[in-house]
Structures are given as C-alpha cells and as structure tokens.
Amino acid sequence: MTLLKSREAILVGAILLLLALVASRFPGFVTPSNLVAVFTDTAPLIILALGQMVVILTRSIDLSVAANLALTGMVCALINVAFPGVPVPVLVALALGLGALMGAINGFLVWKLTIPPIVVTLGTMTIFRGIIFLLTNGSWVNSHQMSSAFKAFPRENILGLPLLGWIAVIVTLILGLVMSRTTLGRAFFAVGGNPHAAVYTGINVGRTQFLAFVISGMLAGLTGYLWVARYAVAYVDIAGGFELDVVAACVIGGISIAGGVATVAGAVLGALFLGIIKNALPVIDVSPFWQLAISGAAIIIAVTFNSRAGRSKGRVILKSAEHAQ
Amino acid sequence: MGHAQTHAAPVLALDGITKTFPGVKALDGVTLELFAGQVTALIGENGAGKSTVVKTLTGIYQPDGGRILVDGEEVRFPTAQDASAAGVTAIHQETVLFDELSVAENIFLGHAPKGRFGLIDRKEMRTKAQDILDGIGAEIDAGVRLKDLGIASRHLVAIARALSVEARVVIMDEPTAALSRKEIEELYELVDALKAQGKAILFISHKFDEIFRIADRYTVFRDGQYIGAGDMADITEAELVKMMVGRSVDQIFPKRAAQIGEDVLIVAGYSHPTEFEDIHFTLRRGEILGFYGLVGAGRSEFMQSLIGVTRPSKGAIRLNDKVRVIRSPADAIAAGIVYVPEDRGKQGAILDMPIFQNVTLPSLPRLSKNGFTQMAEEFSLARQYTERLDLRAASLDTTVGSLSGGNQQKVVIAKWLATQPTVIILDEPTKGIDIGSKAAVHDFMSELASEGLSVIMVSSEIPEILGMSDRVIVMREGRMVAELEGDELTPETLVRHAAGISSKGEAA
Numbered sequence: 047m048t049l050l051k052s053r054e055a056i057l058v059g060a061i062l063l064l065l066a067l068v069a070s071r072f073p074g075f076v077t078p079s080n081l082v083a084v085f086t087d088t089a090p091l092i093i094l095a096l097g098q099m100v101v102i103l104t105r106s107i108d109l110s111v112a113a114n115l116a117l118t119g120m121v122c123a124l125i126n127v128a129f130p131g132v133p134v135p136v137l138v139a140l141a142l143g144l145g146a147l148m149g150a151i152n153g154f155l156v157w158k159l160t161i162p163p164i165v166v167t168l169g170t171m172t173i174f175r176g177i178i179f180l181l182t183n184g185s186w187v188n189s190h191q192m193s194s195a196f197k198a199f200p201r202e203n204i205l206g207l208p209l210l211g212w213i214a215v216i217v218t219l220i221l222g223l224v225m226s227r228t229t230l231g232r233a234f235f236a237v238g239g240n241p242h243a244a245v246y247t248g249i250n251v252g253r254t255q256f257l258a259f260v261i262s263g264m265l266a267g268l269t270g271y272l273w274v275a276r277y278a279v280a281y282v283d284i285a286g287g288f289e290l291d292v293v294a295a296c297v298i299g300g301i302s303i304a305g306g307v308a309t310v311a312g313a314v315l316g317a318l319f320l321g322i323i324k325n326a327l328p329v330i331d332v333s334p335f336w337q338l339a340i341s342g343a344a345i346i347i348a349v350t351f352n353s354r355a356g357r358s359k360g361r362v363i364l365k366s367a368e369h370a371q
Numbered sequence: 372m373g374h375a376q377t378h379a380a381p382v383l384a385l386d387g388i389t390k391t392f393p394g395v396k397a398l399d400g401v402t403l404e405l406f407a408g409q410v411t412a413l414i415g416e417n418g419a420g421k422s423t424v425v426k427t428l429t430g431i432y433q434p435d436g437g438r439i440l441v442d443g444e445e446v447r448f449p450t451a452q453d454a455s456a457a458g459v460t461a462i463h464q465e466t467v468l469f470d471e472l473s474v475a476e477n478i479f480l481g482h483a484p485k486g487r488f489g490l491i492d493r494k495e496m497r498t499k500a501q502d503i504l505d506g507i508g509a510e511i512d513a514g515v516r517l518k519d520l521g522i523a524s525r526h527l528v529a530i531a532r533a534l535s536v537e538a539r540v541v542i543m544d545e546p547t548a549a550l551s552r553k554e555i556e557e558l559y560e561l562v563d564a565l566k567a568q569g570k571a572i573l574f575i576s577h578k579f580d581e582i583f584r585i586a587d588r589y590t591v592f593r594d595g596q597y598i599g600a601g602d603m604a605d606i607t608e609a610e611l612v613k614m615m616v617g618r619s620v621d622q623i624f625p626k627r628a629a630q631i632g633e634d635v636l637i638v639a640g641y642s643h644p645t646e647f648e649d650i651h652f653t654l655r656r657g658e659i660l661g662f663y664g665l666v667g668a669g670r671s672e673f674m675q676s677l678i679g680v681t682r683p684s685k686g687a688i689r690l691n692d693k694v695r696v697i698r699s700p701a702d703a704i705a706a707g708i709v710y711v712p713e714d715r716g717k718q719g720a721i722l723d724m725p726i727f728q729n730v731t732l733p734s735l736p737r738l739s740k741n742g743f744t745q746m747a748e749e750f751s752l753a754r755q756y757t758e759r760l761d762l763r764a765a766s767l768d769t770t771v772g773s774l775s776g777g778n779q780q781k782v783v784i785a786k787w788l789a790t791q792p793t794v795i796i797l798d799e800p801t802k803g804i805d806i807g808s809k810a811a812v813h814d815f816m817s818e819l820a821s822e823g824l825s826v827i828m829v830s831s832e833i834p835e836i837l838g839m840s841d842r843v844i845v846m847r848e849g850r851m852v853a854e855l856e857g858d859e860l861t862p863e864t865l866v867r868h869a870a871g872i873s874s875k876g877e878a879a
Contacts, residue, residue: 239724246710
C-alpha cells in the first residue's frame, strides 16, 4: 500500500519537475488558464485511461477503445445531422449505451469463447473502424453540418473549467468510488490479483472481466461524442492509434500489465503526464521526433520502475519468511 | 548412518544424505543403493522423502550432509547437467517434453549432435533417435511431432530421451500413473529390457502389484528416514506396509472427542463423466470425515464439484434437510459449504490485496449493501477472525504478499471461517508445512469440530487421516472403495484399499 502511494508520489514529482522544466523555457505554460487548457485537452485520455485501467486490472487489454470512440462519435454526428432536434443529453446517453454495447461484445467474446483479449479487441478494433466506413463511405461529417448545441456541449464553461474537463473529474470520482467502495471494484482487484483464488471465493471471473470491458466501452463511447463535438469533425480515422496512448497512460500510472495492481490516481496521473508532454514539447520547440521518443522513454522507464518495485516486494516476502522461522 | 555393503558394489549409492528445508527435515541420513541390472523399488508414504531423493540424485537439490557415490567414488551434482553427465537420468511423473517439437528433437534437446558451424545435424539426430526408439521396441517415427502421440508413446519418448545420454541409472517416478493396463504391460517389458542392458533402475510407485511384478529389491523410507532395504523375494506385502506406515499414531494428534450430532450433509450418487462416479456419504455435525486415496484418486475433483467449480453429471445433495443445487462457488458459500484448496499458494490468497480484503472476500455478498462495501463491518470481521487465528501483522491494511508463508496460510483459513460455514472442506491441510504448524492446524481442526462444524479432510498422509478422522472414505480411481470406522481404521486397511489390494494380500 505504501509502495503504491510512493509510486504515485513519484509520478506527481515527475509531473511537477516536467512543469518546472517547461516553465523555465516558457513561463506562459504554467499560467492557470493554460493549465486548464492542458487539463481539458487531456480529459479524453484521462477518461479512456480509467476505463482501460479496469480492463488491465483484470488481466485483459482493450485495444478497441479508439475505434469504439470513433464509431460512437460518428453515429452521434450522423444522428445530429439527420435529426438536429435530438437533445444533447439523449445523445450522451446513446453514446454511453452504444459504447457499452461494443464493450459488451468484447467482454462476451473474452468470457464465453475464452479468446485472448488482445486478439478479440484487435479484431473488433478493425471491425468498428470498418463499420464507420460502411456508414459513411469514407466521407466526413464537418463542422457546418453539426448543430451548434452539439458542438457547444463540451465547451460549456463552468467555474472556469470546460464541461469536458468536468466530465473527466466526475468520471474519476465515480471510478474512485467504484474501485474502493463497491463489491464490483473489489472483484476487479481479486480477479486480477489471483483468478484461481477468486473463483473459490465465489467470484465469477469471466463475468467480472465482461463488466470491465463494458465499463471501458461505455467510457470510450462517452469520449466518442465529446471528441467529435469538441473537434467538430467526424471521419473514419479520428483518434487513430490513440488506444496505444491510453495503454501507455495506464502503464506510466503504475498499473501492472500482469493485472491485480491499479489505482485511479495512477491512471489519472499517467494520463496527465503524457498529456503535459504532448502539450509542452511543441511549445518549447522540441521536434516531433523527440516528442515520440520522450513519450516512449517515459513508458519504458515506468515499466522498468514497476518491475523493479515488484522484485523488491519479492525480497520482502523472503525476509519476513526468514524472520518468522 | 552407515550401511553394510551388499553382494556386488552398487553403481550409485547415497550414504547418510540429509536435506533440510526451513522447518522440515526432508531427508534424515538416508541410505540408498542401486545395482546394475536390478530394479530397486523406493517405497514410502507421501512426505517420506521420495521426491527429495530423486531431486538430490538428479542435481536439482544439493544435500546438506552425506555422500553420493558413483562406483564407490564420491561425487557431487551441482547441476542437473552434472547428474546427467554421470549417467543418472530421471523419467518424471509428468514427463517434461515439448509438444511442438519432433520426437527426435525432444530426445536430443540440449545435447543434439552438432555438424559444421556448430549447427544441429538434423539428419544424424533423426537417425540416432530412431535407433534408440527401435532399440526399446517403440514403434514411433522420430520425425513426427510430439503432440501427435498418445500418453504411452510420450512415455516411451521420455525413456528414449533418458537413454540418449548413455544412462547408467534410470529413475522412474510413478511411471504408470497415467497409463492403461496394456501400456503398463509394455512398460514392464521395457523395464525388463533396460535391466538386461545392465541399467540400474530406481522405481518409485505406490502400487504394490507393480512393485512385486518388476522390482528385485526394495528400500523403504518413512518421514525422511531410511527404514530398511532387502530383496523382494524375502518380504511380503503385509510386512512392507508395516515398514511403510508403522508408527504410533495417537501421540501426535490432539483429536478431541467431539459431540457428533445430527446429519448435516447428505451426498447421493455424485458422478462426473470423467473424474469420479457414485460418491455418496453422510456427514454429521461435529464430525471429521477423512478422504484418503492415492494422488489422482479423484478426491479433489469431487470436492471441486461439490462446491460448484465443476458441475456433476448426476447426483444430489441435501444440506440441513434441504435439497440444494450448487451451481457455483458463490452458491456453495451461501449454502455454508466452503473449500480450502490444496494449492494455497496458487488458489488461496490474493497477494496484492490487503489482509482485511482477503479475509472478507467470500463474505462480501453478506457484508455489502446494494453493492457497496461496508468498511467498518469488514474491518471488524477481519479483526475477529485474524485474532482468533493469532495472525501477527502490523496492520490489517498491509498486503498479504508481505506476510510470511505461515501467516498467509492463516489469512486463507480466516477467510473461510469468516463465512461462518456449516461444512468446511480442507484439502491436504498440512501439506508442505512444518511439524509445529501441523500440530497447530490439527488442534484447530479439532476445535472447529468441537464447536459443531462438520469437517471434510482430504489427506494423503496416513497418520493425519488416522489421527484426525472419525470416519474415513477411501477413494481409488474415481470411486469410493471403502468407508472405514473405529477398529477398521488401520494403516494396513487404508493402504490396501487405496492401492487396490484385496484383503488376502493379493493385487486386485
């Protein structure tokens, strides 16, 4: 427990250090208004990382989140074009439902057909993108076709923070509650920590993994609408490759790819770390090549750190075992 | 502990070998001699030290004391390669082979004939492999993939692999456990062929019919100690069983006489398509019912079915006068039947979780409200049961992974007791723990029974079964072969039923 906390403390330290470095070159980056902008810009990554966190925690992975996001976003955009009168809350509910449905398909295949999650979601990722193409024949939905209410929703400013940012905060709080205070959250940890033991305690491992995929899909769907509305454009390839950023955010946040170890704070901090790098490096004139290299290095450092932490934990067990003799 | 020389000089001998693990003396000055062209059977209960001997002979374990002698010269086997180079090779219970490789590759893995540039000479390897296979009369093409072979053929490949290193000593650890009758006969012929080639064979088996069929000599271990050795011709089954189990049982076990009450659990006709058939018994309040049998007799499989991990094909249970259908472990826990699995490392605790969450995990449905956990209730339940088991930890918030092995065990037991079960199934409750902890577990079982809990104890250790059980069911090959009580409970009867020897002392 202290180990996890210290890991998050280190991540907070890394983020502060990063901000300090950027500020020394470009003080404007750390003004409150810019930080709010960076946070809002990172909100989709935070929301998706929280969904991915639950999936990775249960020893799975969801590579279809970006495709789910793109398909849901496109469906929302198409509905908005065809029926401009549909109110935004209905669209949000629809996005949540459609995303959850796609997550349920992933979860069902993993649960009932016991196909490895990486294979399932690699497949559905391609299928979801393919469906967008079938729906649109590859054409775009552009800003002028969307209703103004549709586009305004994520930008709605409440107490200085756009609604998109608030949604990331709300999702974080809800996930925090689910993970720490519900039996479902407990089941996620149990299944990821030791599925063999979880079975005997009466937890249905497959069903728990299924629900993890539903949560991940639901959040991807929600992000789909928010993304399309914010950028005011929808096409086949939006958020292409974004699933890897999402997984990277989780890994940087100390979530074990082997399952069983995850914190909401870690996922959020991991996403923020990546988001700050992406926003800060262009500002201080670092070339795009270095941006990718730095993001990549951050991932490897994070994984190395996590595996070292795991190893030292192993030594602790031995030491106390000796002590007990 | 020295040992007199027998007729010829042994090819391989262990002299006063001692091996200690934390808290357990696995081998205590044991002696073992293997002679060329002879089959020596190593006989002992589970925990007698047979596997440790095999691992010592094959360089996996290093003895703490004593000597290993090859042709009378003291040797050391720091690694498995050294043992193999000295001509000692083992064919394991579960043969370690590679499905996706060819038979020839399996036989020569790690010592393949090399051609130019140090690359593997595949042609040479294939020819040599085929020669070895032909030599043991195996009708197997060295070119086929291992996964296309049946269990018996795989065994022959394992044996061929053993012979490919010019073995002088062949160790066979329960070689017939997975074989059919016909395949066993073929194995016997092979053993005879190996004998004729002058190999010294160490044969480990629980089955007396086998031992009497193929062994020339026997060596008996008990509790890590050498008990005796001699020629098979000079001993009877009854005498062997006595050497194997003979010890005073009652001193070690703190079984209190519990008040045995009404019928709690009635199991009728439980069957599974492949694992067990027609298991039926009645368990009473306050009773400890032992399930004895050899490893692989279907006991754990039946227990897993009883708690809903697998589904039986037939059968019904009645718990406290109510017919219950158990479809999942959650149903079993709700009904009051809990199972403490044998492999507590793998199936027991969740190491990354705090202690209190581990303890409350199976009780969560009861402890939660509308899907929300109740922190205070969780802590008080966890505190109650960890205190009862005298668990020492800085805080209930620390992860189970940071506890010692013994304390992890306590967490697992606390977890199950916290569900307040009616029936608790303990699968090999003392496997792999030291003698002091064993006594504590036995004491605790006794306490549970005296509090009115009904206990099912699956155990392969005869003293434990005899010392703790009020009644014992013996299983063999997925069936109940005996239900024993009172005076019928003797080591001899247990071994006889489990190994399938009729009361006249002949192999069934």
